Amino acid sequence: MSQLTRAAGRAFLGGLAAGGTIAAISAVRRSKWSKDLERVNHRGDTVSLAEGPGVTIGATAAAVAGAASPAYAAAAAATGLATGALGLYDDMADTKGEKAKGFKGHLSALLKGRVSAGLVKIVGISATGLASSALVDTVSDRRPEGRWARLWNIGVGGGVIAGAANLLNLFDLRPGRALKVASAVAAPLSRPAGPKARSTASSGANTALAVSAAAAAAMGDDLEGKTMLGDCGANAVGALLGLSYIARTGPVGRHVALVGIAALIAASERVSFTQVIADTPVLRELDEMGRNKA
Template sequence: MSRTLALATLGSMTARAVLRALAGVGGLDRTNFRGNTVSLAAGPALAIGASVSAAAGAGSAPAAGAALVAGLGSGAVGFYDDVVGGRPEHKAKGFKGHLGALREGRVTSGLVKIAGVGTAALAASALLAASRPGRGRFGTVADVALGAGVISGTANLFNLLDLRPGRAIKAGALVAAPLAAGRSRGLVAGPLGAAAGVLPDDLGERAMLGDAGANAFGALLGVALAARTGPAGRAALLAGLAGLTAASERVSFTQVIQRTPVLRELDALGRRP
């Protein structure tokens, strides 16, 4: 328990330090859903704090590398999209829109983010597979592919959830709660601490996670999920993630939350009225 608390403290302190360091940095102000001006600083703060503390608690060099690659890689390309994604030359709607822009000769920040998150997830999954010898070539390839799907899928899902202050962090806490009691607790304690460190600023609408924070937080939880499951478990997780992602194209998560009393109350907890 003391080690778990130490990792959570490390994550929180690192995230708060980065958040303070970015205070007042120009070019990070954005408008949130309410029309208020907030800073993008919570994104890199969460990405760095969560990645460093997850690596510290990973328990092995391959798992530590997977945490750093997934968290910092996803956070970096997410931050790039946060910063330049609003420019006219980068605007496109959905994956098809980004591919359409590519056919026109434009490489959008969204496409860079998609490719970057996928590459980081693949590298992280390969590092995790290095600690699971004896599966054979086909088994290893399948294991890496499924793990990459889980990590990138979780990163994308949390990005889809990050439409209201605190929502992605609360969802992450629900996902991480059972993991914190298992053998992957070292991988999730730090990210939970980092998330708690930026939560007051997120709920208070002083800073927002953006793609940097949501992608990194989701990717790190994906690493923890992939680390504790075998091929069958990863396949089940990937199917669930794919289903939720497909559903998001047809159904608004915000509307579902608003129509469900328990989810509505949890979603609004701590948020400004």
């Protein structure tokens, strides 16, 4: 494939992700469910969660279009749409007064005999991550030898996808923050795969490219405090980045990512990411960049 053809293909995927995101957000905001997707943010302003379904649709469509195999296309579709739908279910539970938040909150609710929407989401996203990881494994040319080694590798890959979905959601607390984090992670993952890369690397690169373009399309309104990702968008975008990562890396990379993700999620139960960002000058400047301060 020539460089010109590759560049044209990447431009098409970026346009599909961005255009699909903008069109989907607009359609959701005009729908009969638009009022149900309104929330009050940390400043007391009303924002729309329409961005979540919009980014999910735009990024997933381009990730599927950029897949190099039917199995990876199925993994991308399942990862984006299933995690997005589960996140939307959790978003809508907020409207009905769902109070359980965080792992401790979901566990406490379960001990009281109540299955929280968040727990349903966690279990569903975990199952989706495992299924998507298994699909990637079927078309990988560098699978670990031995049945148990392969199963373990699939499990770690599923953990990366599910963990990334959860982790990105923890950053969706201020305008533009989660999209900036997603864009920063997607940048190295979206680089074109080299000739010696694993067979799934090009699909992974296109998935990250789709996330970058969808995030860029939604960034303006998010920074202005008009829309936000919500659980729907944050879970889908995070999961797609996790999928991109496992498509480009082997067992060692997967283990490193899973340990890092697990450590950050565990830390979030005790430490406020917002406070850490506020107390760190460089992170604070990056976090506030482009944000509407009026």
